[in-house]
Amino acid sequence: MEALEELEKILRPYSETLPFDSTTSVAEKLCRVSIRRGGDEESEKACRLLGMLFINEGDNPETSELFHKVKTILLQRGTPSALEALGMACFVGAEDETTTLRTMASFESFFTKAGRAEAFTMAAAVRAWTLDATTLSPDVLLEYVLGESGRSAGLAIRRYAVKETPKGDGPRDLKLAATGALALVLEMTTTEEDSDEEEEDEDTDGGDLTSFSSIQESMTGSLIDAATSPKILSLASLETALDRVSDGLSSGRKKVSSKDKALRKRIAAELESDVVIEIGNREVVELYRRVDLTRLNAFRSILESGSSDHLAYNPFLRDVFELGDPPARDASANPNSRKYFGDEKTRSRSRAEGRQYNNRRNELWD
Structure with a gap:
């Protein structure tokens, strides 16, 4: 260890x-x-x-x-x-969308079957499912969540997102992951042109969630519930706010109307997903799509303090976020490079300074 x-x-x-x-x-x-x-x-x-x-x-x-x-x-x-x-x-x-869908199906086995896994594991499976869903084309994702294979996943995610928050960090983490997944699917499927509405009449085999309009209404309703209900925690960061709401209850009467409004505004602001970040080379990046934020959160979870440097210089990540070619690495603008490796100029300067110190020291003793 x-x-x-x-x-x-x-x-x-x-x-x-x-x-x-x-x-x-x-x-x-x-x-x-x-x-x-x-x-x-x-x-x-x-x-x-x-x-x-x-x-x-x-x-x-x-x-x-x-x-x-x-x-x-x-x-x-x-x-x-x-x-x-x-x-x-x-x-x-x-390598292709078929491989991605098969992997997403593997994740679904962790959160669609009751009792299969604990809440933290289910939340991780939902987040992994959501991340991989960002690589699909909108029509493939829509066909999947409406079809026989992915329908159970869509229903399970919706259920976790709108269900009243039970006690415990795990269930709250699951609710946050599910709300993010709903927001992503809604965003990706509604970016298709209105021509998708013409397909509604073609899917008339019955049952709910069998057309674009029905899934859009279902998911929109779920997000409205998540953004307006004070009983639903959609953000892990709002746990403290909820605790304060609980502390405000006395004699069975709620005295938290103003706090409820502030809480709802914060949840709604998160669902709007507009973020501006400054990355390692002092470049400012604005992310406003749920697709981009889903990917950013996944990268940050793994890279932690290294995420900013990767966004600045990693060609793969810059391609993911469409940031263009990375700039030349500059040790003066990248303290990590200087700290851990140092370029040739830094090493040469250190050696020169060392020689100067030794020469002065020798002169004093001569």
Whole structure:
């Protein structure tokens, strides 16, 4: 365990400077030893490192092959960190939409069957499902959630999003993940042209959720519920606000009307998903689509402090967010590079300063 912690310290700067050149060997070692046979804490750290490897390597034939190698092991492990790593592996390495849909179906087995997994695991499966759904074309996603294969997933996600919040961090995390999934599906499917409405008359086999309009109404209603009901926690960050609301109850009478309004505004603002961030090279990026925020949250979960540097210099991430080619790395604008590796100019200057110090010291003693 101590050895793995030391390894994590060593690899921390690597998450910010992209030096991996032997992804397959490192990933297979992580899966074979730490993820499959390690303890909970060891497996969790190894899964994060595995996700980091996929992000470092980017989209190429190697990562596609690696994704298929690690998929079974991660599903068998079935922990939140393993599902998160698999979601990222699929996002990076899946070669086509059919492969993505099959992986999404694997995630669904964790949250569509009652009692299959605990709430935190179900939430991780929903988030991984949502991340991979961002890679689908809108018509494929719509056909999937309306079809026989994905219909149960859509209904389960809607149920978790609108259900009153039970006690516990896990169920609240599940509600947050489900609300995000609903927002994503609604955003992606409503970006299609109005010609989709012509297909409504073609799907008349009966049953609910069998047309574009019905799923749109269902999901819109779910999001309205999430944004207006004070009983529903749609954001993990609002737990403190809810606790304050609970503290405001006395003698069976609610004295929290103003707090309720503020709470609803904050939830609605989150669902609007408009975020401006400054990344490592002082570049300002505005993200306003749920698709982009879903991806950003997934990358941040794995990269943590390295996410800003990756957005600035990782060609794969810049392609994902359509930021263009990365600028030339400048050690003066990137303290991490100077801190951990240093360029040749920095090293030469240090050696020169050292020689000057030694010369002055020798002159004093001569």
